[in-house]
Amino acid sequence: MAQEKNQLRMKDYEEIVAFLDQWGCFQKAVFFLLCASIIPNGFGAFNLVFLTDVPDHHCFVPDLNFSEEWRKSIIPKTVLNGKQELSRCSRYRLDVVQNLSDRGFIPGRDVNLTDLEEERCVDGWSYSTDVYLSTVVTEFDLVCSDQWAQPFTTSVFFIGVLVGSFFSGQLSDRYGRKPILFATMAAQTIFTFAQVFSTSWTMFVILLFFNGLGQISNFVAALVLGAEVLTGNVRILYSSMGTCLGFAVGYILLSVVAYFLRDWKSLLMALSLPCLAYIPLWWLLPESPRWLLSRGRVKEAEAVIRKAARWNKVQAPTVIFETYS
Numbered sequence: 001m002a003q004e005k006n007q008l009r010m011k012d013y014e015e016i017v018a019f020l021d022q023w024g025c026f027q028k029a030v031f032f033l034l035c036a037s038i039i040p041n042g043f044g045a046f047n048l049v050f051l052t053d054v055p056d057h058h059c060f061v062p063d064l065n066f067s068e069e070w071r072k073s074i075i076p077k078t079v080l081n082g083k084q085e086l087s088r089c090s091r092y093r094l095d096v097v098q099n100l101s102d103r104g105f106i107p108g109r110d111v112n113l114t115d116l117e118e119e120r121c122v123d124g125w126s127y128s129t130d131v132y133l134s135t136v137v138t139e140f141d142l143v144c145s146d147q148w149a150q151p152f153t154t155s156v157f158f159i160g161v162l163v164g165s166f167f168s169g170q171l172s173d174r175y176g177r178k179p180i181l182f183a184t185m186a187a188q189t190i191f192t193f194a195q196v197f198s199t200s201w202t203m204f205v206i207l208l209f210f211n212g213l214g215q216i217s218n219f220v221a222a223l224v225l226g227a228e229v230l231t232g233n234v235r236i237l238y239s240s241m242g243t244c245l246g247f248a249v250g251y252i253l254l255s256v257v258a259y260f261l262r263d264w265k266s267l268l269m270a271l272s273l274p275c276l277a278y279i280p281l282w283w284l285l286p287e288s289p290r291w292l293l294s295r296g297r298v299k300e301a302e303a304v305i306r307k308a309a310r311w312n313k314v315q316a317p318t319v320i321f322e323t324y325s
Contacts, residue, residue: 013290014231016320017305022232024312031238033281034226035246037181040188041219042250043271044211048154050258050267051136056128057143059091059121066101073107076118088125089144090118120144133263140201149201156205160212168217172224178287181221185278187214193272196265219243228288293321 020026058075066074074097076087096116105111127138136142142149164184172180191211198204226238254271261267286308292301302320309316 013293017231017289017308019314019316020231020305020308020312021314022230022234024308024314026308026311027230027234029284029311030226030229030286031234031242033285034222034238035242035249037185037222037278037281037285038219038243038246039250039253040185040271040275041215042247042252043254044188044192044215045247046251046254047258047267047271048157050132050254051264052142052150052153053132053135054137054143054147054150055130055132055135057088057125057138058086059089060124060126061091062094062123064094064098066097069107070097070101073113076113087118090120092116093119129262131262135264136201136204139264140204142201153201153205153208157208157212157215160209161215164213164215164217165220168220172221173291176287177221177225177228177291178282178285181218181225181285182278182282184214184218184221185275187211188218189272189275189278192268192275196268196272219247222246225285225288228290229286 061071061074074092074094076090076092077084078087079085092113093116100107100111107113121144125138125141125143127134132138136153137150140146140149142153168180168184188211191207191214195204195207195211198207223239223243226242227235230238257270258267261270286304287300289301289304292298292304298321305320306316
C-alpha cells in the first residue's frame, strides 16, 4: 500500500512543479551543466587507445665498435603480412657480430646471416617516435614476453567499470544523486592524475582500476539526476540525446588533444587537470527533488523548487508539496 502511494506521488510530481515551465533558466542550466559533467567519460573510455598503443620497435643495440654494414644487419628481418620488417624481439648475438666485424667479414657476402645465433633483447628496445614520443607500452616495455600486459591493461579498466556499476546505484539511492555524481567525478580526476606518477606497470593498472570505478558510475549518476530534475519533453531529450552528446564531445576532444600531445604523461595531465573546473558545479547543480521526497526530506525538496522558481522568475506556491507533508 505504501509503495502504491509513493508511486502515485511520483506521478503527481510533474503536475505539482508544472508552474516552473519545462525550459526556463533553471532547466537550461541543469541540462547543459550535466551534459558537460559527462564529457570526462568520453576521455576515460577511449584514452587507452592512445596510452597503450604499440609503436614499431626492435632490440636496442649498444654503441659498440661495429662496421656500418654489421650495424645495419644486426637486427634479423622477418616477413609479417607479406612485408619484410625488422624483428621486434631478437637480435644476432653481439659477441659473435663483434668478432665477425673485427675480422672484416661482410654480412650477406662472407657470412650467411640465417646461420647466426640470435638472442633476446637483453638491453631493452628502441621504439619509433614517428607517431608517439612515449606510451605506457614504451615506458614499461610491455612487448615481446610481456606483450600480454598491453591488452590486460584495458581489461583491468573495464573490470573497474563493471565493479563500479554494481554498487554505484545503491550508493546513489542511499546518499543522493548529487554526492555520488561528484564523488565519481573526483575519483576519475584524482586517479587519472595519479597515473602520471606511476613508477611501474603494476602501480599504473591499480590506479587504472580505481579510475574505472568512477567511469560508468559518473555517467549513470548524471543521467539519473537529470532525468529526475527535468520534466516533460526536456527530460526525454536529455536522457536520450543530451547525455550521449556529452559523451561524444568527450571522445572528440580526446582525439584532438592526443594529436598534439604525443607522450602519455602529458596526455593524462591534459585530461585530468581541466576537470578541476567542475568544482563550482557543486553550488550550481541541485539535488534531485524526487530523491529528497522519497527520503521524506520535503523541506529540502521545496527549497530546490523555490530556487528553480527564482531562476525562472515565476511565483512558487506557498506550499508546494502539500500531499507529501
